[in-house]
Amino acid sequence: MHDERYEKTAEASTTSRNGMNGMNGATSALLAALIFLVALNLRPAIAAVGPVLTRIGGDMGWGESVLGVLGAMPLWAFAVVSPLVRFVTARIGADRTILVALLVLAAGDATRSFGGPVGVWLGTVAVGAGIAAGNVLVPVIAKRDYADHVPMATGVYSACITTGSAVAGLTAAPLAAAFGGWRPALAIWAVPPLVVALLWLSRVIRERTTSMTESSATESSATADHRPDEGSAGEPAIESVVHVPADDRPLWCRPMTWYVTLFMGLQSAAFYTMSNWLPSVVTAVGFSDSVAGVHLFVFQSLGILSGLLIPTLMRARGNQICAAMTASVPMVVAGLGWMLLPRLSLLWSVIGGMGQGAALVVALTLISLRGRTAAETVALSGMAQSLGYLLASIGPLAFGTLAELSGGWAVPLVLFTALASLQCVIAVFAGRERV
Structure with a gap:
């Protein structure tokens, strides 16, 4: 069952897009491409924390367990905020919701x-809330504006997400050293979303203007021509209706919804666990902070390449199983490598990085492909990301707790590898084509 208000908003958004396409082609392309700038801002505020996590712990007097909570908190915010995004969108529209986010x-x-100290927690919640709205709506807007190229658009904005994450991870420690602490190193990431918000405002204004113009034109057309004209060449008397076999059960009653949600959660658990704790694992075996930052950069940046390549496998054998497995297996290999041969961490960062970037694209594409309508895609995105990120929060939280309890990194890496193995199993079910 869909929210009627959102259905109307989705229709209005589609009308707005059609109107935008009727304007100057270059302007329309630039306005549509702004969604990729939004994607660039969906990870830096989180990815920048990992390289300075020990600095935060030392400054605040927090151990690994508390730092694990700090790492999990954005994911909890994702879980709480994601299902609420559709209601905000139904009231103010997707573009305005992105601006607020x-x-x-x-x-x-x-x-x-x-x-x-209180601001650390409140700010982390706000960061998570803002990113959550973007996580839910970026796939929806990309599907709307690039309807004929959904897998490729997903690959591009996923590459943007990964790029932002990689740059933040690489520069966090040097910025902290240059500016005298972790606070200015994290604060600098408030600037890019403000710049993109200013650019996005032009899209919001253009959307409102277009909607008002087309609404007036529609009313005038309805008044002038209200009779069916079977002889008209411009308006066929019979509309073409495409009947698509569909599962009419609510989303939460469909097995595919849960497979997509589990895949989303498990791949997110792998990414956020390593984004928070990989520098600590690497320095524990003797590497310097700067080298650890490079390993994290490699882990995150290689996802750009794999994210752009994986769409070529999204229709292999008529389903997404091949793509989902190709994205999942490397993380198991990386987990075993970090656990058994940690001195070869750079190699495992390469392998794991290729897997995590591809897995994100697969997860987001599955959401887009499994939703039949704009409203259902938003609902599925909200559910998959809400429950998925709740599951993902187990990763960084349990990793830190197990490290503190065991006094080392072997036990938490066992958990990490087990979750990556479970992702491979779920990949088979989530990758099956929806009937």
């Missing part, structure tokens, strides 16, 4: 850095 993200970055 960017402003909340920027405010969270600033609060986390300069709000004291």
